Amino acid sequence: MAGPGPVPTATITALQATLAAENAAIYGYGVAGAYLSGGLFTAAQRDWNGHRAAGATLTAMITRLGAKPAPAADAYRPPFPVNSARAAVSLAALLEDGVLTAYLGLVALDEVALRTFGAQRMQASAIRAAFWRGSTTAFPGLPTSALKS
Amino acid sequence: MMDWLATARTLSRRRLLSASMTMLPLLAAASCGVPDPLAGPPSPSRDVRTLRASISAEQALVEEYRKVLGMHPGLSASLRPFLTQHEDHLAQLQSRLIVPPHAAASPSASPLAPVPRPPASASAAVLLLGNAERGAAAAQLRRLASATPSLAQLLASIAASEATHAVALSALKPAGGA
Numbered sequence: 001m002a003g004p005g006p007v008p009t010a011t012i013t014a015l016q017a018t019l020a021a022e023n024a025a026i027y028g029y030g031v032a033g034a035y036l037s038g039g040l041f042t043a044a045q046r047d048w049n050g051h052r053a054a055g056a057t058l059t060a061m062i063t064r065l066g067a068k069p070a071p072a073a074d075a076y077r078p079p080f081p082v083n084s085a086r087a088a089v090s091l092a093a094l095l096e097d098g099v100l101t102a103y104l105g106l107v108a109l110d111e112v113a114l115r116t117f118g119a120q121r122m123q124a125s126a127i128r129a130a131f132w133r134g135s136t137t138a139f140p141g142l143p144t145s146a147l148k149s
Numbered sequence: 150m151m152d153w154l155a156t157a158r159t160l161s162r163r164r165l166l167s168a169s170m171t172m173l174p175l176l177a178a179a180s181c182g183v184p185d186p187l188a189g190p191p192s193p194s195r196d197v198r199t200l201r202a203s204i205s206a207e208q209a210l211v212e213e214y215r216k217v218l219g220m221h222p223g224l225s226a227s228l229r230p231f232l233t234q235h236e237d238h239l240a241q242l243q244s245r246l247i248v249p250p251h252a253a254a255s256p257s258a259s260p261l262a263p264v265p266r267p268p269a270s271a272s273a274a275v276l277l278l279g280n281a282e283r284g285a286a287a288a289q290l291r292r293l294a295s296a297t298p299s300l301a302q303l304l305a306s307i308a309a310s311e312a313t314h315a316v317a318l319s320a321l322k323p324a325g326g327a
Contacts, residue, residue: 100309107305108298115293119305123286126309127316136313138234139241142306146299148244 007065011114014105015062016070018118021102022055023072028095031078032088040085044092047128051099054121089132096129100141199295200246203304206285207239210311213281217267217274224271227321228278231314238307245300271323279318286311 029048036044059069082091106118126140214232267274289308293301
């Protein structure tokens with residue numbers, strides 16, 4: 001993936017943004033898991049593990065490209081109070097939306113391998129989002145402003 | 150085991166590809182069948198060809214859903230949301246096709262390409278749709294390389310939607326098989 005020439009800044013920026021979204025998701029699933037039990041707790045744990053693996057992959061990719069992976073923040077503030085199982089499930093869906101949008105950024109890069117990687121990760125994230133939301137959507141990760149009416 | 154799975158996926162992709170291939174002559178007929186005294190249109194860019202391929206694939210999926218629903222109306226509540234989302238995909242793709250309208254005539258309206266009847270069993274029909282969704286998502290990913298950044302993002306999002314459909318379909322347990 002790292003060709004002979006210098007790595008474009010856009011590539012590093014997009015990978016760092018994706019790592020940041022994964023770090024937010026790792027933290028967020030930790031918060032959500034505290035309010036879940038049974039099958040939903042198991043699902044949160046499964047997705048938490050998935051995001052940790054994805055974060056490690058991105059960290060390795062950024063390092064390999066000669067950049068320094070941005071560290072995770074100490075804490076992330078959820079956009080709404082999370083104090084129930086219901087709120088925890090909403091948070092999980094929202095975390096996936098953030099991750100989806102970040103990987104969408106990779107799909108716009110020139111490197112075909114990164115486009116494919118981003119699109120594959122989008123599929124994994126969309127499947128998780130659909131699980132937490134209980135329904136599928138037509139355009140996972142795409143802001144409505146990107147759609148023509 | 151892995152080999153078998155890979156083969157099965159390739160097969161279902163081929164099936165989908167052959168479905169869209171049957172539409173190619175229709176597209177060609179739509180754009181070149183009418184004698185045009187003026188010079189032919191400029192050859193479409195790579196991006197437009199990619200877009201056209203995606204449009205054909207979505208049309209094939211929409212057609213397949215409609216056939217299954219025609220044969221198994223009992224599946225309507227489960228399948229209708231997916232069909233609606235495919236119609237949204239198709240509308241977005243078609244809205245990006247900036248070519249003379251006659252060149253983008255819908256091939257699905259023509260009776261010339263008979264698609265095989267869906268299986269008589271509801272569960273087999275759902276299985277077929279699941280395979281078609283997986284095949285469609287995989288095909289979108291292969292088109293990423295030849296798309297502009299903006300089209301690539303739309304295709305990746307549509308592929309993600311199709312991946313969620315495939316998972317939802319595999320969880321579906323239609324009552325009354327045959």
